[in-house]
Amino acid sequence: MAADDEFYSAAERRIEWLIAGIGAIATAAVAFVWDGRAAAGLAAGAILSWVNYRWMKQGVDTLARLSTAQAGTQRAQLPASVYLKFLGRYALLIVAAYAILRAFRPPVASLLAGFFSVVAAVLVEMVGQLFRRSPPPDASS
Numbered sequence: 729m730a731a732d733d734e735f736y737s738a739a740e741r742r743i744e745w746l747i748a749g750i751g752a753i754a755t756a757a758v759a760f761v762w763d764g765r766a767a768a769g770l771a772a773g774a775i776l777s778w779v780n781y782r783w784m785k786q787g788v789d790t791l792a793r794l795s796t797a798q799a800g801t802q803r804a805q806l807p808a809s810v811y812l813k814f815l816g817r818y819a820l821l822i823v824a825a826y827a828i829l830r831a832f833r834p835p836v837a838s839l840l841a842g843f844f845s846v847v848a849a850v851l852v853e854m855v856g857q858l859f860r861r862s863p864p865p866d867a868s869s
Contacts, residue, residue, distance in 0.1 A: 739853055746849035747778045750764060751842060758838060771835025773842015776824055780817050781846050786812045 751774025759767035792811050797804065825839060 739857070742759050742856075743849050743853050744778065744781065745815075746852050747774065747781060747845050750848045750852070751775070751778070751845045754841065754845065758841075765832065765834045766838040768832060769828065769836075769838030770842040772828045772832075772834070773839040774826075774845040775842070776821055777846045780821060782819075783813050783817045787817075 751771060755767050755771040755774065758770050768867075787810055790813075791806075794806060821843075828839060829832065853854065
């Protein structure tokens with residue numbers, strides 16, 4: 729089981745780095761092809777996408793840890809911070825997107841493209857998993 733946990737943790741770390749890398753490469757490409765405002769919008773969307781992914785991952789990790797720790801109890805106790813992070817992700821995205829669009833006036837499409845950097849990162853990780861050599865099966869399974 730520990731090997732599975734390490735496998736998934738490594739994939740999550742790679743996705744984080746891929747979000748940042750794809751966002752940076754796409755920002756540079758947009759700055760070269762179009763203009764700085766479009767590049768700034770894409771960069772802002774990619775940063776918000778990365779923050780959203782981190783908060784979602786932390787919330788899911790907390791829920792998994794609490795469900796394991798409270799497995800025998802009748803009613804699980806969740807800290808308010810879990811609810812805050814889950815709902816705060818959406819509030820952050822809405823408020824930040826509104827502020828960015830009002831203050832800097834980048835093209836809306838560039839901000840949305842930045843938000844989709846997480847989708848691109850997950851797709852790259854999936855394709856990488858297809859070509860990655862799988863470890864030999866565990867003898868205890």
